[in-house]
Amino acid sequence: MPVTRTPHRHRRVTTAAVAATILAGAGVVSTGAASGTSAAPSPNAATQRGTLLSAESLYTLTSAKDSAAELTACGYDPGAARHGVDAYRLLYRTIDTKGQPTTASGLFTVPRGVQGHLRTVSFAHGTGVHRIDAPSMQRKVFLTGPSITYASAGFATVAPDYLAMGTGPAKHPWMDVPSQATASLDLLRAARQFAPTTGRALNRDVLATGFSQGASAALGLARALQAGEDRHFRPGALAPISGAYDFGGAQIPALLAGDSELEPRWRVVYAAYTLVAFDRVHDVYDNPGKVFRDPAVEELFDGMHTGPQMINALPRTPDELLTPYGRDLLTRPKSGLTAGLRTTDSVCKHWKPTAPIRLYRAQGDEQATVQNTANCAAAFQEREIGVPVIDLGTADHQKSQHLGSNVKATAKVVRWFSTLPTRSNP
Known part of the structure; x- marks a missing residue:
């Protein structure tokens, strides 16, 4: 970024x-x-x-x-x-x-x-x-x-x-x-x-x-x-x-994998951005506290935070970022997230x-x-x-x-x- x-x-x-x-x-x-x-x-x-x-x-x-x-x-x-x-x-x-x-x-x-x-x-x-x-x-x-x-x-x-x-x-x-x-x-x-x-x-x-x-x-x-x-x-x-x-088939699994070739900070950034941004279009979760351990994560993607501000405020690992439900949602997408990924992955x-x-x-x-x-x-x-x-x-x-x-x-x-x-x- x-x-x-x-x-x-x-x-x-x-x-x-x-x-x-x-x-x-x-x-x-x-x-x-x-x-x-x-x-x-x-x-x-x-x-x-x-x-x-x-x-x-x-x-x-x-x-x-x-x-x-x-x-x-x-x-x-x-x-x-x-x-x-x-x-x-x-x-x-x-x-x-x-x-x-x-x-x-x-x-x-x-x-x-x-x-x-x-x-x-x-x-x-x-x-x-x-x-x-x-x-x-x-x-x-x-x-x-x-x-x-x-x-x-x-x-x-x-x-x-x-x-x-x-x-x-x-x-x-x-x-x-x-x-x-x-x-x-x-x-x-x-x-x-x-x-x-x-x-x-x-x-x-x-x-x-x-x-x-x-x-x-x-x-x-x-x-x-x-x-x-x-x-x-x-x-x-x-x-x-x-x-x-292939966001659903390749990118998200790489974000969550323990032996991923992706850098840890970017795994966290994109896991968070996926949930926040897809929710804006496809109604992925009821409230940010359901998917993020800190609900304030959602506010980092309001368009007014810089890249460095966002990265510095995020936790360092997906496990520190996500609730068990949030991780499960990314691992096994359902409802709104499924619809969003279907569209994104059709390119x-x-x-x-x-x-x-x-x-x-x-x-x-x-x-x-x-x-x-x-x-x-x-x-x-x-x-x-x-x-x-x-x-x-x-x-x-x-x-x-x-x-x-x-x-x-x-x-x-x-x-x-x-x-x-x-x-x-x-």
Whole structure:
């Protein structure tokens, strides 16, 4: 988890100004009527998913040299940087876990000096607990490296903050794949509306990638696009990194196993987060005292505690964290938890990707057992989809193989995406 810091102040572009600029640019950039989206918002646009509410200019990296320097400072490989980058925070309409209207934010980055249609990357970030542990809220930290990597290589890039992170209301429904997918898709729609203000348009093909929690989000987005949930966007390629794709069958058993390869602190963090977050969506327990020895554990995941605060306040072992009932619930899930895991664990099951796909993992991952990736590849193989598993070997970053897998894989993914042919964009 990244260390949080106070976000910078940024210049705000109002909703009215965005709409005016879209109108001004509609005759220059080939979006709008030709692609099925009107340049001017319709009277009921405020109720529509993906409606852009506002945009903020966050920062500019003037040249490729500046992009490379920023990536180096974040610990990422600068080798693919060819452009400077403009970064924006987009606020947009989406739906919550119950299908009710809400808002969310996300990061939109574009390469400087490149106009017209751009190939589009969607990057979904890993687990955070504070609401500013999100791509549009921090700069020069672990979160922004992938977006800058892809944008500086020439791609338009969206990175959702997810529900209740960034500027979104309520509390974050961690590992809820359906809402991660809708937040990702609706950010793409908002970015498509905003892109003409920058002199650009988004290609139909979405190159979906994501890390850890975001690996499942990327799979969920690709599945939604393949199912035709958007009239414009379609899946172009898929590159998940170090995901917990089999939460019930691989991840939770590794959290509870006495001889687990996972680090003890992360076993406690994810056991606690699983119960708290799944309860928000699926009604897992009546009160926190039933599953946690200290009911105050639930408050650590309110979106206002930083990662270090949360880790320092948690006990050191699962047995110190969980009541006998709580441990039994994770060992033998029932009712709401069963329903939640069924949904979360479906990301590699019951569908057959039509776009190219690769899975990335690092040996010695201390947070997400590598059995997740093996099980995901096996699930696709059952549907006669041979998915290459890219073994990253040792991938240390800040003494973490898990974090390092994101850094190392991003360098490989951007190069793979760059080799893929661009399909026609009617």
